Amino acid sequence: MEESRIVTIFGGSGFIGRHLVKRLAQRGWGIRVAVRDPEAAQFLKPLGGTAQIVPRKVSVTNPAEVAEAVAGASAVVNLVGILYQRGARTFERIHVEGAATVAKAAAAAGAKRFVQMSAIGADPDSPAEYGRTKAAGEAAVQAAFPGASIVRPSVVFGPEDDFFNRFAVLARFLPALPVFDVSFQPVYVGDVADAIDAILEDPATAAKTYALGGPRVITFRELMQIVLRETGRERWLLPIPLAIAEIEALFLELLPVPPLTRDQVKLLSQDNVVDAGALTLADLGITATALEAIVPTYLQRFRPPTDQRRRLEEKKEAGR
Ligand SMILES: NC(=O)c1ccc[n+]([C@@H]2O[C@H](COP(=O)([O-])OP(=O)(O)OC[C@H]3O[C@@H](n4cnc5c(N)ncnc54)[C@H](OP(=O)(O)O)[C@@H]3O)[C@@H](O)[C@H]2O)c1
Numbered sequence: 001m002e003e004s005r006i007v008t009i010f011g012g013s014g015f016i017g018r019h020l021v022k023r024l025a026q027r028g029w030g031i032r033v034a035v036r037d038p039e040a041a042q043f044l045k046p047l048g049g050t051a052q053i054v055p056r057k058v059s060v061t062n063p064a065e066v067a068e069a070v071a072g073a074s075a076v077v078n079l080v081g082i083l084y085q086r087g088a089r090t091f092e093r094i095h096v097e098g099a100a101t102v103a104k105a106a107a108a109a110g111a112k113r114f115v116q117m118s119a120i121g122a123d124p125d126s127p128a129e130y131g132r133t134k135a136a137g138e139a140a141v142q143a144a145f146p147g148a149s150i151v152r153p154s155v156v157f158g159p160e161d162d163f164f165n166r167f168a169v170l171a172r173f174l175p176a177l178p179v180f181d182v183s184f185q186p187v188y189v190g191d192v193a194d195a196i197d198a199i200l201e202d203p204a205t206a207a208k209t210y211a212l213g214g215p216r217v218i219t220f221r222e223l224m225q226i227v228l229r230e231t232g233r234e235r236w237l238l239p240i241p242l243a244i245a246e247i248e249a250l251f252l253e254l255l256p257v258p259p260l261t262r263d264q265v266k267l268l269s270q271d272n273v274v275d276a277g278a279l280t281l282a283d284l285g286i287t288a289t290a291l292e293a294i295v296p297t298y299l300q301r302f303r304p305p306t307d308q309r310r311r312l313e314e315k316k317e318a319g320r
Contacts, residue, residue: 004030005028005075006030006031006032006072006074006075007030007074007075007076007077008033008034008069008076008111009021009034009076009077009079010034010066010069010080011078011080011081012033012041015156015158015161015162015189016079016193017079018047019189019190019193020077020079020193021033022193023194024193024196024200025047025049027197027201030050030052031052032052032054033051033053033054034054034058034065034069034070035054035057037057038053038055038056041053060094060098060099060101061098061101063101063104063105066101067105070106070109070111073106074112075111075112075113075115075200076103076105076106076111076113076114077114077117077196078098078099078102078117079117080094080099080117081094081095081119081134082095083130083162083261084261084263084264091129091130091132092133095130095133095134095136096136096137097140099138100141100143103116103141103143104144113147113200113203114147114148115151115200116137116138116141116148116149116150116151117151118135118137118138118150118152119152119153120152120153120185120212120213120272120274121152121270122135122137122138123135128263128266130264138150138209148206149205149206149208149210150208150209150210151192151195151196151209152209152210153187153192153211153213154184154185154187154212154214154272154273155187155272156186156189157187157291157295158189158190158294158298159298161189163186163223167224167227168230169302171228171233172231172302176235176236176237176238177228177238178245179220179237179238179240180239180240180268181239182219182220182270182271183219183271183272183273184223184271184272185213185214185216186213186214186218186223186291187213187214188288188289188291188294190289191281191286191289192212194281194284194286195210195212198284198285198286209279210278210280211275211280213280214288214289214291215288215289216290217271217273225237226292226295230295230299230300230302231299231302232304233302245260246262249262249264250262
């Protein structure tokens with residue numbers, strides 16, 4: 001008898017989740033998406049072929065809800081993560097306890113495969129609590145589900161990303177964009193989805209950790225230059241020392257959705273790139289997609305109206 005191919009995806013309504021739902025549905029998986037707001041996740045249905053949205057609220061902090069969502073699943077993917085803490089939504093609760101709850105439930109339900117989404121920078125000694133709790137989440141998952149595979153992306157880009165879109169919006173309103181002395185290895189969301197797909201298809205990937213990065217390491221300054229070029233804006237690039245950024249973050253943290261937190265500033269003190277010797281996209285048979293091939297396609301919408309752009313080009317020409 002053919003084994004069931006049902007995958008429960010936690011965090012399937014997020015940026016990476018929606019691409020993963022689409023990819024795994026194309027590969028013939030029966031998709032079950034567990035979310036806190038099933039109504040708001042209905043948009044996934046046309047993407048996911050036969051995708052089912054668990055009709056009741058599922059939070060990774062609730063073991064009973066999680067157990068119900070994984071019943072009968074042959075594979076489980078946990079994408080749930082947060083960038084800042086609010087009230088009871090702490091890094092410890094979501095990244096560590098939540099991940100452990102999902103992994104324990106998957107093991108108890110007899111799932112064969114488990115993929116845990118972590119991040120480059122996951123390290124018990126990370127200066128940031130985000131990085132420390134991502135590492136503790138990995139350890140909790142491995143203890144509960146020993147064959148779990150872990151994926152650690154650098155910053156992920158794609159049409160709905162939080163990084164390029166955010167700076168493209170800022171470039172509209174601000175006279176300058178900030179520059180931090182740090183490098184990233186941005187990876188395409190489609191490649192991240194392909195990586196999880198490849199892991200689920202190959203039992204030899206069990207208990208392994210993959211660091212996912214794009215084809216090249218790019219400085220923050222160059223990333224801002226790309227944003228300005230692709231959105232057709234001329235803005236200053238303002239280097240910000242981390243000590244100053246930390247003071248700014250103290251105030252920005254008070255906003256309902258903080259654009260920068262002190263913990264994120266701590267993350268910026270270390271390059272976010274694939275370590276030499278790590279297993280990577282290439283080990284999964286995937287050729288990393290260049291940022292230049294994708295980012296212009298979705299930053300175009302931030303360009304100023306054509307006449308404004310023409311004026312800009314004329315100004316540049318006159319200055320040559
Ligand atoms: N994007 C990147 O550049 C990047 C880089 C490295 C690592 N990662 C990791 O990749 C994962 C996905 O990132 P993303 O960019 O797709 O994030 P995202 O768009 O914010 O998605 C996060 C998902 O988690 C769900 N979620 C949050 N709290 C939950 C809870 N208590 N119970 C159940 N679901 C909950 C959210 O659903 P709700 O609608 O219910 O909030 C959402 O579907 C995260 O673990 C993140 O740390 C992302």
